[in-house]
Amino acid sequence: MKSGFVTMIGKPNVGKSSLINAMVGEKVSIVSPKPQTTRDRIMGVANDEDCQIVFVDTPGIHIARTKLGEYMNKCVKSAMEDLDVLVAVFDASKGVSENDIERVKSYAESGYNVIVAVNKIDLVQVEKTFAILEKFTPLLKNSNVKEIVPCSVRRSKTVEELKSCIKKYLPQGDKYFLDGEVSDKPISYMICEIIREKALLLLQDEIPHGIGVIYQTSEYDERKNKTNIECDIVCEKDSSKMIIIGENGSMIKRIGASARKDIEKIIGSKVNLKLFVKVREDWRNNYNVIKDIGYSDK
DSSP: OEEEEEEEEOSTTSSHHHHHHHHHTSOOSOOOSSTTOOOSOEEEEEEETTEEEEEEEOOOOOOOOSHHHHHHHHHHHHHTSSOSEEEEEEEGGGOOOHHHHHHHHHHHHTTOOEEEEEEOGGGSOHHHHHHHHHHHGGGGGSTTEEEEEEOOTTSHHHHHHHHHHHHHTOOBOOOSSOTTOOBSSOHHHHHHHHHHHHHHHHHTTSSSSOOEEEEEEEEEETTTTEEEEEEEEEESOHHHHHHHHOGGGHHHHHHHHHHHHHHHHHHSSEEEEEEEEEEOTTGGGOHHHHHHHTOOOO
């Protein structure tokens, strides 16, 4: 039996979360077209007959401008500890810079087993993919750079190739998680992240990063086989609150309806979801609110 920890690292919006979801076979990290959708270190567990891979999803590497940003970068740093394989993910549609090459070199020189994943190849011509692969190829001279894998979640065969590649470099060992467990996060955290995902998708660019979700209560009604859940969507301005609510409550209803479908899948019952919108000015610089949302070192 092989088992180990695999950290996925890269710039914001290169597709780390989507790749992990595809390899785990379950949605453990939310996704949206917006950079910095992932705010926390999240583990996704893939169980095969001969292997358990614990994927560690990380926020995108960025310059922190708030305490939340500092926390996100701290998550990236902690994910670099005690790992067995590091997967450096790049977006083929954005090309590769000299800084990208140097970053992979630094990972290898630090002693990590490095796999380079050139993601989103479905968005570019084959010639561009080959050009990117050629830029990375000289790095294979370093024994710690193991392989370069072109991939896309829209091409399942390439995802399986990446997963098989990762398995080769994991050590022998016992499982870290029980069969059936797919994440280290509690259900309450996943519920909040699903709601935030739907808000990001539906609100588009109107409220870029200033929202969070706080889990309040849940109660299961056995007679109706329904779970009643209450959560607060937190924003920083009264004007943002009005956008989230929408005219006659139209937007908050859309967010709730979309989130409810995904929540029902993970908890296995019908859901009555109540959402409230609260204003917490400059909450991304308030550690107490950040912890209430579920982003905590502990």
